[in-house]
Amino acid sequence: MKQINIPNILTVLRILLTPLFVIFLQRGLFSFALLVFIVAAVSDGLDGLLARYFKQHTVLGAYLDPIADKLLLASAFVSLSLLKFIPGWLTIIVLSRDILILFAIAVFTITDTAIEMKPSLPSKFTTVAQLSTIFFVLLNTHFPSIIIFKPFLFWITASLTILSGFHYIYFGLNVLQEGTGNKPETK
Numbered sequence: 001m002k003q004i005n006i007p008n009i010l011t012v013l014r015i016l017l018t019p020l021f022v023i024f025l026q027r028g029l030f031s032f033a034l035l036v037f038i039v040a041a042v043s044d045g046l047d048g049l050l051a052r053y054f055k056q057h058t059v060l061g062a063y064l065d066p067i068a069d070k071l072l073l074a075s076a077f078v079s080l081s082l083l084k085f086i087p088g089w090l091t092i093i094v095l096s097r098d099i100l101i102l103f104a105i106a107v108f109t110i111t112d113t114a115i116e117m118k119p120s121l122p123s124k125f126t127t128v129a130q131l132s133t134i135f136f137v138l139l140n141t142h143f144p145s146i147i148i149f150k151p152f153l154f155w156i157t158a159s160l161t162i163l164s165g166f167h168y169i170y171f172g173l174n175v176l177q178e179g180t181g182n183k184p185e186t187k
Helices: 006-026 029-054 060-082 087-110 121-140 144-148 150-178
Strands: none
Touching: 006 029, 029 060, 029 087, 029 121, 060 087, 060 121, 087 121, 087 150, 121 150
């Protein structure tokens, strides 16, 4: 029997931190929310780094990691949008892309098309932009001078999210049309 590895423990920790993060936001405890978010974001980078370094990639980790990312980011965008810290249009774009990805995974499953759970380059840039947006919005609660920077960050995040969504649509349609064993990258 294999023991659970450290990268998967970090991923599960990120999942468990998400409700705490949302509770802190709801209660207006933005310093604590920022601290929890930083720990979750660092654990996201650290779990991938450790999995690569110690060659501890697992099927469980391949599924849990994107779920943990989506759970944290979706919760953050929805919560901060409801609190009026992030515009609703940006949250809709972020959630729409994630729903699109889930829909694509369902289509691949229904059509019995093999896919590999691996993030694409546009997806990685999108995740960094989304994490940065949440970080700077939370930081803005302590340093209001960042407000000048936020609209630019919102548009960059929206643009990368849309680009990533189109990338997945293009790649997914090609795989389905070819009917080959190509493995699209999803995250």
